[in-house]
Amino acid sequence: MKKSKARRGHQTAPKKSTPMITNRRASFDYELSDNLTVGLELTGAEAKAARLGHVQLRGAYVTAHDNRTTGQAELFLINASFSLSTNAPKNSGESSTTVDTRSRRILAKRKEIDTLVAKKNSGLTIVPTKLLTSGRYVKLVIALGKGKKRYDKREAIKKRDLARENARLLANAH
Numbered sequence: 001m002k003k004s005k006a007r008r009g010h011q012t013a014p015k016k017s018t019p020m021i022t023n024r025r026a027s028f029d030y031e032l033s034d035n036l037t038v039g040l041e042l043t044g045a046e047a048k049a050a051r052l053g054h055v056q057l058r059g060a061y062v063t064a065h066d067n068r069t070t071g072q073a074e075l076f077l078i079n080a081s082f083s084l085s086t087n088a089p090k091n092s093g094e095s096s097t098t099v100d101t102r103s104r105r106i107l108a109k110r111k112e113i114d115t116l117v118a119k120k121n122s123g124l125t126i127v128p129t130k131l132l133t134s135g136r137y138v139k140l141v142i143a144l145g146k147g148k149k150r151y152d153k154r155e156a157i158k159k160r161d162l163a164r165e166n167a168r169l170l171a172n173a174h
Helices: 024-029 044-052 110-121 150-173
Strands: 030-040 061-066 073-078 081-085 097-100 104-107 125-132 139-147
Touching: 024 030, 024 125, 024 139, 024 150, 030 110, 030 125, 044 081, 061 110, 073 110, 110 125, 110 139
Parallel strands: none
Antiparallel strands: 030 104, 030 139, 061 073, 061 125, 073 104, 081 097, 125 139
């Protein structure tokens, strides 16, 4: 007799696909180069919001501040909005969600932080590109970016429109 994986009378929980949280605007506004996956210091409600996909990375960026006690640089995620659910009663008139855009500390190795701070001081921007929630931890993918000029953005739009038009013509031909 074959044993089932679930205990008798219990069903296994279906695997939930976690939504991919990406910053699509980052690749349009910046020329991205080096990717780095780092940790993020979150509260429990923020981690839950991230797992549910209630995070917006558009307009977010990474900045460096010196720690007062150690004097070493630390990286912070600024302007990322997490939609947190509150425990307000249903018909109380209060909003059941609040949007939190506080700064959150980024967790990375000292060597990585120092190289990122050095590149940031040389004129590059550190941009968050993805928020990964598939495993046990919530991770952030950041990239170094150089801001695009307006004419570069117009050129990217032209290329994208041409590619879309060609794909549509090929689909109609078949």
